[in-house]
Amino acid sequence: MELSRRTLLGGFAAVAGGTLVGCSSGMDTGSTAKKNTTTELTMWCWPGGLGKSVIDDTIAHFPDPKIKYSEIGGDYKQKLVTTFNGGTGIPDITGIKGEDIASLLPQASRFVDLKSVGADSVLGDYLEWKVNQATTLDGKVIGLPIDVGPTGLFYREDIFAAAGLPSDPAKVADQLKTWDDYFAAGVQLKAKNPKALLVWDATDLYDMVVGQGTERYISKDNKFIGDQDHIRKAWDTSVKAMTMKIDGKTPSGSPDWNAGLDQGTIPTHIGAAWVALDIKSAVKTSVGKWRLAPTPSGPANFGGSFLAITKNAADPQKAFDVIKYMLSADNEAKAFTDAQIFPSAPAAYDKPELKAADKFFGGQVPIDVFGPAAKAIPVAYQSPYDDSVAAPFHDELKTVQTGSKTSDAAWASAISKAKAIAKRQGVQ
DSSP states (O other): OOOOHHHHHHTSOOOOOOBOBOOOSSSOOOOHHHHHTOOEEEEEEOTTSSOHHHHHHHHHHOOSSEEEEEEOOSOHHHHHHHHHHHTSSOOSEEEEETTTHHHHGGGGGGBOOGGGGTGGGTGGGSOHHHHHHTBOTTSOBOOEEOBOOBEEEEEEHHHHHHTTOOOSHHHHHHHOOSHHHHHHHHHHHHHHOTTOOSBSOHHHHHHHHHHTSSOOSBOTTSOBOTTSHHHHHHHHHHHHHHHTTOBOOOOTTSHHHHHHHHHTSSOEEEEETTHHHHHHHHOSSOTTOEEEEOOTTSOOBOOOEEEEEBTTOSOHHHHHHHHHHHTSHHHHHHHHHHHOOOBSSGGGGGSHHHHOOBGGGTTBOTHHHHHHHHHTOOOOOOOTTHHHHHHHHHHHHHHHHHTSSOHHHHHHHHHHHHHHHHHHTTOO
16 A cells, blocks of 8 residues: 555555544433533544645534534544543544545444435435445445545656657557556666666555455455455556566655655656645656656545544534535535545536646646546445455565565465455454
8 A cells, every 4th residue: 555645644544545523421322411412523633634724614614512623643543443442532523534444334333324314415426436435235324425535647747758658648548548558668668768667666556456446355245355366467467567677666655755756766656646745745856747647447546534423422413514514515625725635526526626727747637637537436345354354465465576486476375364364354
C-alpha cells in the first residue's frame, strides 16, 4: 500500500480504501429524557480528514445542540475500538477510514443503521461502489461516504517527450492503455534515459492491479480465493516490472521518492487523486511539467472514508442531519478545495471548485481524469480478513524484488502463509 501525507497525518495510509461527532458518557442508548436534553454533539476526526471550512460551516449551521469538534491523532481505529470497549466517552458520530470499514462491518451492532434515520433519501447521491463498502451482507448501512481515492497516472511531460514517448495527455491515454503498454514505454524510456525508471516501486503495483478487479482474497461465502487467477495476475504484473528492469525500488513517500520526482529519476507515479498533494509538496524544479492520464488497465481506489453514527448517540436523527449536511455535494466540493479530499458525491464534480484548471499540471483540469475514474471503480467484496490475508503476498513480493527467491517459490510461500492466516480467522 502506498503512503501519503494525509494518511501519515492520520496515523496510517490506504487501498480498496472518517470523522467523529459525539458525546456520550455511557452505554444507555434509548433514554427519552437523555434525547430531550441533548446539548452537545462531539465530533472526532483525524487530522486532514475533513475540510476546515466545512467543519467551521457545519458548527455554525447547527448551534443547538452544539457540535464539539476534536482531531484525534495516532492510531485512530485503535482509539475508537478502545473507547467502545471501555463503554464511556463514546461519540455520537465517528469517522471510519476506508481501510478499516471492512473490519468494522462485523461490529455493525455498535452503529446506527443509517437507513433507519432517513439515509435512503440520500444514498443515491453517492458512488454506489463506495456505499457498498459500508453495507453489511444483510443490508445495513453503517457509514455515509466522505471521500474516495480514484487513481490516475501522474507523469513528467518533459521526460516523456525527450524519450520520444507520447507526452500529450490524450495521446498518453490512447497509447498507454494496458500494463503491457506502460511497461513497454518504460523500456523505451530507460533506453533513452537510463536513470529514469518508469515504475517507482514494482511491489506497489500489486495492490493497484488487485484493486482493478472484482474479487479479493476471500469470497462472500467466506472461502479463500487468494490462490486463484485474479491474484496471480496481479502478482505476475508486479514481477514483470522487476524482470524488465524498470523497477526503481523506491517506496512512495520516502525521501528518495520525493527527490526522484523532482530530479526525473521517478518520472511517473500511479496513485489516488490525493497523491497530487504529495507530489506538489515534494517537487521544486518540475512545477508545471507534470501531467495526468488514466491508470493503465483501468482505475482502482485507494483511500476514502465514512461518517457513522454510534448506537450511543443521544439523538441519532440530529446526528444524521449533521452528517447529511456536512457531506452534501456543495460541502464535498469545498473539502476538495480545502485539502484535496476527493468527493464521493458525483454531483460535486460539476462544481466550480473541481472544474478549475491546475497550473501544476500544465493547465489540465484534474477532475477530467479522476471523475470518470471514480465512477468506473469495480465493485468488489471486501472481507474483514482481507488485509491480514494479503500481508504474506506483500512480504513475499519483496523477496522477489531483492532476488532472494524466485517468483514461483515466493508465490508458493505466500499461498501457504495466507491460507494459514485465513484458517485461523475461520475462513474456509
